[in-house]
Amino acid sequence: MAETMRAVAVGVDHTVSVERTARPAPGAGEVLIRVAYAGINRADLIQRRGFYPPPPGASPIMGLEVSGIVEALGAGVTRWRVGDQVCALLSGGGYAEYVAAPEGSVLPVPAGLTLKQAGAIAEATFTVFANVFETGALKPGETLLVHGGASGIGTTAIQMARAYGAKVIATAGDDAKCKLVTDLGARAINYKTEDFEAIVKAEGGADVILDMVGGPYVQKNINIARPFGRIVNIAHMEGAKTEVNFMPVMLKRLVITGSTLRARPIAEKARLAHEVETRIWPWIAAGKVKPVIDSVFPLEDVDSAHTRMAASKHAGKILLQL
Amino acid sequence: MAETMRAVAVGVDHTVSVERTARPAPGAGEVLIRVAYAGINRADLIQRRGFYPPPPGASPIMGLEVSGIVEALGAGVTRWRVGDQVCALLSGGGYAEYVAAPEGSVLPVPAGLTLKQAGAIAEATFTVFANVFETGALKPGETLLVHGGASGIGTTAIQMARAYGAKVIATAGDDAKCKLVTDLGARAINYKTEDFEAIVKAEGGADVILDMVGGPYVQKNINIARPFGRIVNIAHMEGAKTEVNFMPVMLKRLVITGSTLRARPIAEKARLAHEVETRIWPWIAAGKVKPVIDSVFPLEDVDSAHTRMAASKHAGKILLQL
Numbered sequence: 335m336a337e338t339m340r341a342v343a344v345g346v347d348h349t350v351s352v353e354r355t356a357r358p359a360p361g362a363g364e365v366l367i368r369v370a371y372a373g374i375n376r377a378d379l380i381q382r383r384g385f386y387p388p389p390p391g392a393s394p395i396m397g398l399e400v401s402g403i404v405e406a407l408g409a410g411v412t413r414w415r416v417g418d419q420v421c422a423l424l425s426g427g428g429y430a431e432y433v434a435a436p437e438g439s440v441l442p443v444p445a446g447l448t449l450k451q452a453g454a455i456a457e458a459t460f461t462v463f464a465n466v467f468e469t470g471a472l473k474p475g476e477t478l479l480v481h482g483g484a485s486g487i488g489t490t491a492i493q494m495a496r497a498y499g500a501k502v503i504a505t506a507g508d509d510a511k512c513k514l515v516t517d518l519g520a521r522a523i524n525y526k527t528e529d530f531e532a533i534v535k536a537e538g539g540a541d542v543i544l545d546m547v548g549g550p551y552v553q554k555n556i557n558i559a560r561p562f563g564r565i566v567n568i569a570h571m572e573g574a575k576t577e578v579n580f581m582p583v584m585l586k587r588l589v590i591t592g593s594t595l596r597a598r599p600i601a602e603k604a605r606l607a608h609e610v611e612t613r614i615w616p617w618i619a620a621g622k623v624k625p626v627i628d629s630v631f632p633l634e635d636v637d638s639a640h641t642r643m644a645a646s647k648h649a650g651k652i653l654l655q656l
Numbered sequence: 657m658a659e660t661m662r663a664v665a666v667g668v669d670h671t672v673s674v675e676r677t678a679r680p681a682p683g684a685g686e687v688l689i690r691v692a693y694a695g696i697n698r699a700d701l702i703q704r705r706g707f708y709p710p711p712p713g714a715s716p717i718m719g720l721e722v723s724g725i726v727e728a729l730g731a732g733v734t735r736w737r738v739g740d741q742v743c744a745l746l747s748g749g750g751y752a753e754y755v756a757a758p759e760g761s762v763l764p765v766p767a768g769l770t771l772k773q774a775g776a777i778a779e780a781t782f783t784v785f786a787n788v789f790e791t792g793a794l795k796p797g798e799t800l801l802v803h804g805g806a807s808g809i810g811t812t813a814i815q816m817a818r819a820y821g822a823k824v825i826a827t828a829g830d831d832a833k834c835k836l837v838t839d840l841g842a843r844a845i846n847y848k849t850e851d852f853e854a855i856v857k858a859e860g861g862a863d864v865i866l867d868m869v870g871g872p873y874v875q876k877n878i879n880i881a882r883p884f885g886r887i888v889n890i891a892h893m894e895g896a897k898t899e900v901n902f903m904p905v906m907l908k909r910l911v912i913t914g915s916t917l918r919a920r921p922i923a924e925k926a927r928l929a930h931e932v933e934t935r936i937w938p939w940i941a942a943g944k945v946k947p948v949i950d951s952v953f954p955l956e957d958v959d960s961a962h963t964r965m966a967a968s969k970h971a972g973k974i975l976l977q978l
Contacts, residue, residue, distance in 0.1 A: 469909075548902065567906050574903040580870065581896040584889050584914030587791075592906030 340656075341395050341430035342636050344382050350636050358393070358427065358434040360408035365437050367420060371453025371630070372428040373399040373486070374639050374652040376546075376569065377596065382640065388426045389597050397428020398596060401443065401453035402656075411437045419443040421452040423460050423603060425596055429636065431656055438604025441611050445619040454625040454651035458490035459614050460606055461568060461595055462544070466491055467498070467613075469591055470542040470564045474499030479540035479558070481547050483520055484511035486651040487568070489626040491544055492518045494614060497622040503537060505530050511649050514626070534558040542566070549573040556580075559588050567592035626650030662978075663717050663752035664958050666704050672958050680715070680749065680756040682730035687759050689742060693775025693952070694750040694976040695721040695808070696961050698868075698891065699918065704962065710748045711919050719750020720918060723765065723775035724978075733759045741765040743774040745782050745925060747918055751958065753978055760926025763933050767941040776947040776973035780812035781936050782928055783890060783917055784866070788813055789820075789935075791913055792864040792886045796821030801862035801880070803869050805842055806833035808973040809890070811948040813866055814840045816936060819944040825859060827852050833971050836948070856880040864888070871895040878902075881910050889914035948972030 343353040360366040378396045380386040388394055401421040404414050414420065414437060421443055422435040443452040466472050478495040482488045483504025495502045496519040504520035506512045512522035521537065523530045531554040534540055539560035545551055549572025555565045556578065565588060583590060598606075617623040628648035631639040632655055639652050665675040682688040700718045702708040710716055723743040726736050736742065736759060744762045749755040765774040788794050800817040804810045805826025817824045818841040826842035828834045834844035843859065845852045853876040856862055861882035867873055871894025877887045878900065887910065905912060920928075939945040950970035953961040954977055961974050 552902065567902060570902060570906070574906075575899065575901045577897065577899045579897045580874065580889060580892060580912075580914070583912065584892070584896070584916060585919075587915045588913060590902075590905065590912040591910060592902070593909045594906060597907075 339431035340633065342397075342633065344396070348382055348384070350382065350640070352634050352636075355430075357432045360406055360411075360434045362409040363411060363437055364408040364434045365404055365411055365414050365420070365422075365440050366406040366408070366432055366434050367400060367402040367422060367440070368405040368432055369400045369402040369428065369430060369656045370449040371401045372397045372654040372656065373453055373457055374643055374654065375399070375457055375486075376571075376643065378429075379640055379644055392425035393427030393433070395427045395430050397426060397430065397433070398424050399453070399456035400424065400428045400433055401449045405432060408434070413437055414440065419449060419452070421456050423456045423595070423607065429633070429654060436600045436604070438600060438607055441607055441615070444615045446621075447618065447625070450630065450653065451625040451627065453653050454486065454627050455490070455618070457595070458486045458651070459494070459610050460603075461487050462491045462494050463610050463614060464595060464606055465566045465568055465593060466495065466542060466544055469593060470544065470566050472498065472500055472542045475501075476541035477501045477503065477538065477560070479534055479543045479555075480504045480520070481543075481545045481551065482506070483515040483522065484649040485546075486626070487544075487546070488515070489518060489650050490623065492520045493623040494617065496520075497617045503534055503540065507646060514649050530554070531558055539563070544568065546570075547572050549576055552576050553578055556582050556588060556590070559586060561586045562588070564589045564591070568594070628652050630655050661753035662955065664719075664955065666718070670704055670706070672704065672962070674956050674958075677752075679754050682728055682733075682756045684731040685733060685759055686730040686756045687726055687733055687736050687742070687744075687762050688728040688730070688754055688756050689722060689724040689744060689762070690727040690754055691722045691724040691750065691752060691978045692771040693723045694719045694978065695775055695779055696965055696974040696976065697721070697779055697808075698893075698965065700751075701962055701966055714747035715749030715755070717749045717752050719748060719752065719755070720746050721775070721778035722746065722750045722755055723771045727754060730756070735759055736762065741771060741774070743778050745778045745917070745929065751955070751976060758922045758926070760922060760929055763929055763937070766937045768943075769940065769947070772952065772975065773947040773949065775975050776808065776949050777812070777940070779917070780808045780973070781816070781932050782925075783809050784813045784816050785932050785936060786917060786928055787888045787890055787915060788817065788864060788866050791915060792866065792888050794820065794822055794864045797823075798863035799823045799825065799860065799882070801856055801865045801877075802826045802842070803865075803867045803873060804828070805837040805844065806971040807868075808948070809866075809868070810837070811840055811972050812945065814842045815945040816939065818842075819939045825856055825862065829968060836971050852876070853880055861885070866890065868892075869894050871898055874898050875900055878904050878910060878912070881908060883908045884910070886911045886913070890916070950974050952977050
């Protein structure tokens with residue numbers, strides 16, 4: 335008899351509710367995690383509306399990251415023991431009491447962090463490492479421009495880049511968010527009242543730009559990138575379709591690129607996990623990179639949590655507590 | 657008394673004529689070359705119209721590449737001797753009887769080549785090496801798509817990529833040009849009568865795309881790039897401004913980039929020259945990469961040479977004979 339668990343279900347009208355469903359069993363090489371906290375990401379909101387279907391083989395339940403306790407081990411798992419405190423990057427299934435994850439996507443809770451804090455770090459650290467450090471190839475002394483600087487990814491990008499010795503400029507949408515990103519070590523720009531293009535230009539431009547806005551930001555990013563600059567889009571909240579003048583791309587030898595994390599193969603995520611644990615976990619343990627948590631909602635209040643993110647009222651991560 | 661030489665001058669009405677002007681003297685680290693052949697590039701046509709001013713310090717005379725004989729040496733030049741047969745990449749000054757070039761931008765005429773053939777190779781080999789091999793990071797077994805496959809750069813790109821073990825698809829504008837690129841080892845597409853987007857897609861896509869067209873090609877290039885594809889623009893003959901849907905750039909993790917050669921620092925050109933001589937000159941000596949020469953015009957007929965290029969009637973390089 336399969337045991338059951340509570341999990342968030344999405345109705346045909348895109349409403350959400352907590353229902354009982356079968357508890358997953360860990361397959362070979364997988365770890366079953368009893369979830370303590372699940373992080374909320376914008377991709378979840380898109381999946382809920384039906385536009386971001388889970389990749390083949392992934393859980394149909396929303397949720398791309400959790401923290402929790404190892405409950406059971408699938409065949410061949412060597413690193414983990416039942417009872418270990420872990421966090422994990424998921425291809426889905428986090429909005430539930432239990433989730434099965436490939437052992438290579440599971441990391442220990444960093445030294446000194448609570449399970450609550452650990453629920454806020456997987457997606458952001460993996461995303462920033464993959465896009466700013468690997469694809470963007472940020473170097474110490476260079477300037478990183480982060481759009482959405484007060485978001486979970488933004489606050490993480492600022493701290494990781496600062497820990498690495500880069501200068502950081504970050505855009506944010508109100509004074510409180512600007513104060514937050516300033517406190518984290520970035521030069522803040524209120525994009526609603528200031529012209530980020532003019533300010534970044536006056537600051538000497540940006541070597542790496544991490545952007546989730548797209549739309550009108552694409553040309554501005556190109557205009558303010560320094561020679562050999564790398565522009566990495568991880569989303570296009572204002573649209574992926576826009577008119578662009580590519581002349582500066584050629585003249586300044588820029589790189590325009592982007593990526594998603596969820597669709598990457600399990601082996602690639604394991605490689606990233608190893609890099610993140612080796613390079614970023616020590617910064618977290620040393621207090622150089624701190625999870626910024628906006629708010630915690632009980633699983634039953636998932637709709638309120640989504641509403642808060644959709645309205646961009648949050649600064650840092652929104653978590654669900656199981 | 658400065659000696660004089662014949663060189664092409666551009667009038668205020670953009671007409672060209674051969675005039676007498678001061679012969680350049682080789683500065684420290686420079687080689688004075690008595691020009692045998694000067695290659696014509698599209699950039700020359702743009703410079704003639706006043707839209708592509710020479711970079712600071714460059715000769716105001718048109719001409720980005722020559723072959724010829726070393727006539728005199730500036731202070732500190734160690735590699736060359738008077739009388740050496742050479743070819744050179746220039747930041748300007750090729751449409752003249754003499755030109756001074758930094759010694760690092762000068763290369764020996766490859767074994768087995770005439771001075772005429774050597775006049776056709778510098779700009780194309782440097783451009784293809786820098787953009788397809790370095791920036792584009794083409795690997796053996798990958799597929800290269802070359803637009804303008806019958807141009808000087810196109811014919812060179814096809815042969816260099818084939819010599820390296822890549823598959824090549826090339827677009828060209830008429831049947832004779834398609835036959836030429838087929839003979840060089842590429843899958844030819846007549847872009848006037850065929851849909852290159854559909855054909856490349858059916859062929860499995862392209863890993864590296866070398867494009868000088870831009871405009872409507874930008875989106876098509878993005879659509880037919882394989883995952884992790886690199887799209888390198890070295891010009892935008894159909895315009896640099898266009899509407900683009902960037903979603904595939906993120907989903908396929910593409911790189912959109914570009915570069916120009918002329919503005920690169922002298923030290924960077926010397927580094928490229930070393931790579932080109934080490935890696936490409938042996939392919940030329942072995943007959944794997946052959947200069948394709950469209951036509952040769954006397955210096956006085958420079959206007960006819962430009963007219964031929966502007967009409968895209970040529971296949972391979974157009975040369976001026978001094």
